[in-house]
Amino acid sequence: MASPFTVRRARASDVPAIESLVAPYVRRRILIGKERVAYYESIQEFEVAEVPGGELVGCGALHTLWEDLGEIRTLAVSERWLHHGVGHAILEQLQRDAVELGLKRLFCLTFEVDFFSGHGFHPIGETVVSPEVYAELVRSSDEGVAEFLELARVKPNTLGNTRMLKLLDAPPAVEIPS
Numbered sequence: 001m002a003s004p005f006t007v008r009r010a011r012a013s014d015v016p017a018i019e020s021l022v023a024p025y026v027r028r029r030i031l032i033g034k035e036r037v038a039y040y041e042s043i044q045e046f047e048v049a050e051v052p053g054g055e056l057v058g059c060g061a062l063h064t065l066w067e068d069l070g071e072i073r074t075l076a077v078s079e080r081w082l083h084h085g086v087g088h089a090i091l092e093q094l095q096r097d098a099v100e101l102g103l104k105r106l107f108c109l110t111f112e113v114d115f116f117s118g119h120g121f122h123p124i125g126e127t128v129v130s131p132e133v134y135a136e137l138v139r140s141s142d143e144g145v146a147e148f149l150e151l152a153r154v155k156p157n158t159l160g161n162t163r164m165l166k167l168l169d170a171p172p173a174v175e176i177p178s
């Protein structure tokens, strides 16, 4: 059976729909809300799931943290479409994007521990970067980076969330025809 939705890179014009997908989860303090301008600024990070007719039923973003490390963020599926494989398809695409970027590890901060465990993520304790990288990351003004570093000022946002990490497999070697 053909997939009832397709996953594609987001376009700038998708921002209002992405905001609508994220809003119910922001209200429930599951995801962090952002200003509209922040979505436009980071639109290249997003993949979206679209159904025939053009409605967006899911979105997710890959944020680069460091040379080998990325974060899955703002993964949100429309309530009507939960448990139809949309989250899985977007996460798979974001992982392909991460491999293409040369990332080796993916971080996420989530309440959806079973979903991410099922995709090869495992809970982690402390920050998984060296003190040198920490010292550089702490200069970022990005709220998600502050959460990754567990800075005191964002602690209320992260209560109850689980920090998870996945090691990405090396991309398959390209066979050169002889």
Ligand SMILES: CC(C)(COP(=O)(O)OP(=O)(O)OC[C@H]1O[C@@H](n2cnc3c(N)ncnc32)[C@H](O)[C@@H]1OP(=O)(O)O)[C@@H](O)C(=O)NCCC(=O)NCCS
Pocket: 025, 030, 031, 072, 073, 074, 075, 076, 077, 078, 081, 082, 083, 084, 085, 086, 087, 088, 089, 108, 109, 110, 111, 112, 114, 115, 118
């Ligand atoms: C986490 C989230 C993105 C998952 O989205 P989803 O589209 O429901 O995910 P999937 O459908 O791929 O998988 C969810 C479950 O449905 C099951 N499923 C997938 N396709 C299915 C189908 N066709 N029929 C029945 N079940 C199905 C999966 O096996 C999975 O089961 P599990 O939870 O026991 O592992 C969604 O719950 C969400 O938006 N949560 C709020 C935001 C959030 O917490 N984001 C993560 C942090 S950024």
